């Protein structure tokens with residue numbers, strides 16, 4: 001098959017080229033019109049031809065243990081494909097006492113046969129006993145290249161600094177990378193207690209249970225631990241200009257062998273804490289952790305993503321309907337499930353608010369949404385680029401379409417941060433490993449065809 005007449009994105013910007021693929025792989029990127037013959041031709045005139053998006057941070061169908069789960073694997077992956085993302089990396093979360101391989105197997109059971117896009121799994125570690133840490137090397141061999149630890153969520157997921165250090169040492173030894181949720185669980189718990197003791201239980205108070213100082217303290221702490229242990233580190237969902245500054249300084253001072261990576265998520269770039277003051281529903285929809293921050297932070301984070309201080313753009317997609325959040329809110333804001341949707345929005349919303357506004361080049365956009373997350377997360381030979389030998393994950397994108405955003409697939413309209421946003425750019429067609437899965441903005445597949453991706457750093 002040949003996609004002809006479109007433009008691929010190179011470092012020089014949009015460049016006319018034809019993309020040739022056979023079966024599941026890209027075979028050639030060639031000058032326009034050079035190869036004809038018997039191939040099937042797809043006309044991409046006026047469109048951008050992009051590599052399928054890579055969202056390295058999602059929570060599809062995540063059970064919370066109280067009968068509530070985030071939007072499921074099928075539904076979330078439907079939004080992903082319709083939004084131009086062909087690969088996601090989700091988190092397998094072990095139950096208390098559960099061996100890590102068992103948690104991974106449980107997550108694969110939930111995903112396989114339901115997921116429409118390709119996926120990998122990070123594995124969360126909340127128990128640093130010798131038994132659990134000993135399970136890490138075998139998982140790395142099976143393609144779980146990344147683990148996650150929390151400094152947040154006291155009494156549930158939180159590791160103290162001593163435990164975090166043990167985890168980092170185990171992860172480094174096995175050749176993997178650690179992802180860290182950097183907020184200080186003690187500080188958040190104390191802030192939450194004060195709020196509840198003084199009757200401040202509405203959703204508008206949620207951000208006050210996640211003070212800026214809490215994130216900055218945890219970021220500083222985990223950067224120091226990374227230096228001490230030499231463990232490759234990604235700080236996920238960085239939400240503050242102050243955190244970014246700490247990362248930047250640590251990179252300046254690092255020795256050559258350390259790997260320090262910063263992830264930012266869509267809602268921390270383009271939605272701000274004003275939503276917590278915009279009424280009950282808006283505040284509920286905006287409940288996520290870390291919370292939305294002030295607009296000044298958003299602007300600094302976007303500048304950081306543009307100039308390379310931040311490495312890639314994810315979503316932390318973890319969608320709950322507004323109805324589910326509302327029902328839980330009766331018990332006070334701490335009961336409200338944390339999370340926002342975004343996997344379907346990431347490409348179009350970032351194109352609208354970063355590229356079409358002239359703040360980010362097309363080349364940097366594709367780098368942060370496709371190539372870098374693939375390279376950093378162990379998919380560098382297969383995903384995130386339009387190049388010979390890579391999977392034929394291809395998106396035809398109309399950069400001129402203008403309309404108001406509607407959540408994709410069965411995403412919840414009322415609970416979305418993006419409903420009604422005037423956007424520029426539309427995903428028209430998508431191929432996953434050479435198979436067309438979206439045509440004219442509609443799903444065309446009959447069977448869930450997503451595959452588990454072993455990842456190796």
Ligand SMILES: [Zn+2]
Nearest residue numbers: 057058059316
């Ligand atoms: Zn997350």
